[in-house]
Amino acid sequence: MHLFAFGLNHHTAPLAMREKVAFPAETMGTALHDLLSCSKAAEAAIVSTCNRTEIYCNTQDPSAVIEWLATYHQLPVNKVEPFLYRLPEDQAVRHAFRVASGLDSMVLGEAQILGQLKDAVRTAEQAGTLGTLLNNLFQRTFSVAKEVRTRTEIGANSVSMSAAAVRLAERIFPSVADTRVLFIGAGEMIDLCATYFAAQHPKSITVANRTLERGQALASRLNGQAVLLADLPQVLPQHDIVVTSTASQLPILGKGMVERAIKARRHRPMFMVDLAVPRDVEAEVGDLDDVYLYTVDDLASVVQEGRERRQTAVVEAETIIDSKVGEFMHWLSAREAVPVIRNLRDKAERLRRHELERALKLLEKGESPAQVLEALSHALTNKFTHAPTQALHNAQPPEREQTLALISRIYGAHDNE
Incomplete structure (x- = not known):
């Protein structure tokens, strides 16, 4: 092999x-x-x-x-x-x-x-x-x-913005699957983040974008619906999780709009992630009760912490892998000996059958069973020891000592015996 x-x-x-x-x-x-x-x-x-x-x-x-x-x-x-x-x-x-x-x-x-x-x-x-x-x-x-x-903790800590966002959401809600998620924007960052959240199978996904066509393109891949940014005041209260990342130079979600949404939600918590630079969500929103707002800097610290913990876990993982590589290579080397072992057993079996047939013929002729068994045992002993004996006789001085040690080890034959 x-x-x-x-x-x-x-x-x-x-x-x-x-x-x-x-x-x-x-x-x-x-x-x-x-x-x-x-x-x-x-x-x-x-x-x-x-x-x-x-x-x-x-x-x-x-x-x-x-x-x-x-x-x-x-x-x-x-x-x-x-x-x-x-x-x-x-x-x-x-x-x-x-x-x-x-x-x-x-x-x-x-x-x-x-x-x-x-x-x-x-x-x-x-x-x-x-x-x-x-x-x-x-x-x-x-x-x-x-x-x-x-x-190890090799996979236990978030090492990307999107994964960190999902992990933080899970601290607020028992299960993302029980939430309604709103994505504001349809760019690359939202696309990536939406993939992570969609994998948790939330109740619903909505994409709000400046142009409906682009929002629908993303929403269709997520089995969600698309709305315009102008519809945010109406749809915001319906969502538990809000992730936003647009190219707007001014905040899209002001304190007043979010405050009204929380009131309409009867103060059920809302988790918000602002991945935009400049920010899409006014900083004052973070002061509202029942609103958990995280910025791109907040997520960056979570990601950095996760990377450091995973790097520590790498050392533990490599140690486990090294030991398992050794186990597999031992199995592989043992497998390489299988054909030799099989041939050795086949040869021994042929010798055994040959001597057994000879013994049975002698018994049929009326020979003494004790003498037949004695002859059988001698014949098998001679044939089984013939190959190692010949190897010792034919070994040249440089290799004789090694051959002697090897045969002694295989047959358990030592001088003190």
Whole structure:
């Protein structure tokens, strides 16, 4: 078994190159079959995301698999190779463990990659390209990722503005799923933040924007509705969470409008996140009872704290991974001895059958059972000890001592016995 992994990611290759070697989900099965038929790989799994394309395989010819990747995407090998990392044996194991644990991600500790890895393994299983080696590698990979996330805080702290906003909202409300969320603006920051909140499946999502068309484009992806900024006084009281980020030079939400909204809500709490610079929400709004207002600076401090805690968790995670890599490599080396063990047992079984048949024939002829058994035991002893005895006799002086020590260890034969 020869484990080998290679690929490129956001650390080694620009987006333009990552796009060229990506594998669409709908063609992954076909690609896996093509890989096994066109290269010397016995097993293979492909991980393809926006940040990485990696191939894990069981092969004796890594260069043939690398060449396949370039050929499959109609690229010269020399255009792809400068961006690739090559990971044989234990390096491949450690890399798989780190990727699944979120240590190799653009956002340290993110959990999405684990699901993407599981999808890749499921696809390889369905395509029939996953064998004993890779199946064991990935099952242990998932186990290590679970242990890292259970025993460390690698994923427990927010490290992005959007994640921090969701985490802060969860301090105010028992569940975001029980809230109504209003997004003001439809730019990149709102788009990203809305994705995080939408993943919590709130009761409703509303997008308020200066132009209805752009607001509807975002709302349709979120299964929400769109309104104009002019409608804010009417819709604001209906929402528990408000996230705003526009390019307005003046505040959109003044103290008076929010005060009226809180009154209409009968003082039920409202969580507000102002990601805009200049601010969309008047600073005085933060003084109102039942309003929890956070600015971009507030979130930045939460994010920084989360990053520091995750960096501390990295040391613990790497320690866990190192020990698990050692366990897997021990299993792998033991697997490499399986063919020899099988051949040894097969040879011993042939010798046993041969001597047994001979003994049975002697018994049929009326020979003494005691003498037949004695002859059988002597014959088996001689044949089982023939190979090591010959090895000792034929060993040259430089290797005789090592051969003697090895045979003594295998057979438990020592001078004091």
